[in-house]
Amino acid sequence: MSHETAPLDAEQLGAYFALMEVSSLLQHAVDGHLRADGDLSNVQFQILARLAEAPGGRLRMTDLADGLVYSRSGLTYQAGLLEKRGLVTRSPAAEDERSVVVAVTDVGRALVAQVLPGHIEVVRRLLLDALEQRDLGALGAILGRVRDHMRAAPPRSAKPRAGRGRAD
Amino acid sequence: MSHETAPLDAEQLGAYFALMEVSSLLQHAVDGHLRADGDLSNVQFQILARLAEAPGGRLRMTDLADGLVYSRSGLTYQAGLLEKRGLVTRSPAAEDERSVVVAVTDVGRALVAQVLPGHIEVVRRLLLDALEQRDLGALGAILGRVRDHMRAAPPRSAKPRAGRGRAD
DNA sequence: TATTGTTATACTCTATAACTATA
DNA sequence: TATAGTTATAGAGTATAACAATA
Helix, strand or coil: CCCCCCCCCHHHHHHHHHHHHHHHHHHHHHHHHHHHHHCCCHHHHHHHHHHHHCHHHEEEHHHHHHHCCCCHHHHHHHHHHHHHCCCEEEEECCCCCCCEEEEECHHHHHHHHHHHHHHHHHHHHHCHHHCCHHHHHHHHHHHHHHHHHHHHCCCCCCCCCCCCCCCC | CCCCCCCCCHHHHHHHHHHHHHHHHHHHHHHHHHHHHHCCCHHHHHHHHHHHHCHHHEEEHHHHHHHCCCCHHHHHHHHHHHHHCCCEEEEECCCCCCCEEEEECHHHHHHHHHHHHHHHHHHHHHCHHHCCHHHHHHHHHHHHHHHHHHHHCCCCCCCCCCCCCCCC
8 A cells, every 4th residue: 555664764764773672671771670689660659659749649650550550450569569569559539539549658758759860870870971062962862753653642442441332 | 988979960961861762662663563563672773783794693602792782691582582483593503512502584574575665764754854964974983083082981881701810 | 411530450561681592 | 601592480560350348
C-alpha cells in the first residue's frame, strides 16, 4: 500500500540505536543502584517519587497509573508491596468512594531521600558527565520536542480500557 | 559522606527525564509491534537482527551475549526458544569445541524481513517524524558521544564473570 | 451503564549457582 | 585452572479477565 517503509538511512539508524543503547545502559545502571541502595525496583521508585512530589504526598491510583504506563493490576501489585513495607498507605478517597488514595509515609519519604543521591550520582556519572553545557541544552530541547510529539500521537493501541472498537 | 551529590538543576533533570520517557515510550511501542507482527520479544529480535547482520549469519554465544547486556543463561533460554521455532540453529564450533555457534535460518531471516517494516514505521512515526534534519544529526552526535562515554566507564559492576578483584 | 480498584491466574523473563566439557 | 555453555530453580514482574463496589 502507500507505505513504502524505505530503510532508514545511516543517520536515522545511528540516532535510533544510540538512543536505545544509551537509555538501556542508563536504565540498567539506575536499576542496579536503586536495588542496592533501597531495595526498590525502578517502578517502585517512580511511584514513591511521584507521590513525594505531589501536593500532600497523595495521589489516586488512577492518576498514578496514568503517569506511568502501567496496567492497573500492576500498579495494585506494586502499591501492595510498598504498603507492606510501610512506604505508602492506601485509603478510600473522601470525594469518591470508588477511588483509592495512595500517600507516601515519612518512611517512604526518607527512603526516597536516602536513595536519591546514588541515583543522581549514577545519572551524573553516566550521562551528564559526558555532556558539555551546550550538548545538555540541545539534548533536552530535542528530546523534549520528541516527547511532546509522542504524547500527542497515541501509539495505535493506547487505551485498551473501554475497548469499544475491536475490529474483530 | 564526602559525596555531596548536589541536586540536579532543571536543565539536567529535563534532559534526563526526557531521555527516559522518550526511550521508554519508544521501546514500549516497538515491543508491541514486534510481538504483534512476529511474536518476538525485543531481545529475540535483537538476537535475530545481529545474526542477520553478522558475516555468514553466525555468531558464537559469547559474542552474542557480549553485544547484548544479557546473562549467559538468559541467552541460552532465548536461543532455545528461537531454536524451537526454527529461527536459528545451534551447533558446536569447529575451532573450539567448547563454543556454540548460533546461526540464523532462512526462516529466521524471513521473519526479520517481515517484521522490519513495521519496526521502522514505528520508529519513524514516533521518533524520526518529530526531528528536523538538523535535530537528527545533533541527536545522533550527542548520544553517540554519550554512548562512547558509557562504554568506556564500566558501571561499577560490569563483569561479574571472572571477578578477580572483589573488594569484599 | 461506566468507572475505580482488586484478585486470581498464568506466563515471560531474568539471575544465581551448580554442573559438564573442553582448552 | 579458566573458559563456554547448559540446566535447575526460584523469584520478580506483567497482563488479562473476572469480579465487587460506587457514581
